[in-house]
Amino acid sequence: MKVHGSCHCGLIKFSAEVDPKLTSVCHCHDCQKLTGTAFRLSTPAIAGTFQIESGEPKIYVKVAESGSRRAQAFCPECGSPLFTHGVDNPSAIGLRVGVLDERAQLPPTWQKWCSSAMPWVQDISQLEQAQGNARNS
Ligand SMILES: [Zn+2]
Ligand SMILES: [Zn+2]
Numbered sequence: 659m660k661v662h663g664s665c666h667c668g669l670i671k672f673s674a675e676v677d678p679k680l681t682s683v684c685h686c687h688d689c690q691k692l693t694g695t696a697f698r699l700s701t702p703a704i705a706g707t708f709q710i711e712s713g714e715p716k717i718y719v720k721v722a723e724s725g726s727r728r729a730q731a732f733c734p735e736c737g738s739p740l741f742t743h744g745v746d747n748p749s750a751i752g753l754r755v756g757v758l759d760e761r762a763q764l765p766p767t768w769q770k771w772c773s774s775a776m777p778w779v780q781d782i783s784q785l786e787q788a789q790g791n792a793r794n795s
Contacts, residue, residue, distance in 0.1 A: 662759045665738035670713035674703035681755060681764045686771035688720060693739060696776045699755035701764055708751045715740055
């Protein structure tokens, strides 16, 4: 399936092919920090299909406890997280699902690092559901 990515300000655009069955949720502390939220959604690009269409992302190299180094690409203007790859394996690219036009067609099929998941995150379906910014009450 072809996907089209863009950051919030529109400076960076990219495209790739993905297998929609491989989308995952990551609850690790690094993903919480790097997104500013409770978890991250990613999906791998099929090797050789990733292309930057416009703009030049900024790269932050994150070093894991294991010592593995991952490049985190984001927009230098608006900060949107865009994609990631191993510093030593640049062709294995993971796309950040929230910046893809096709994100609604990429529901996650598994979740990882559940040991650091927020304790409430598995069940938000019972929370009050406003359709916009304002509370109902
Ligand atoms: Zn941007
Ligand atoms: Zn993570």
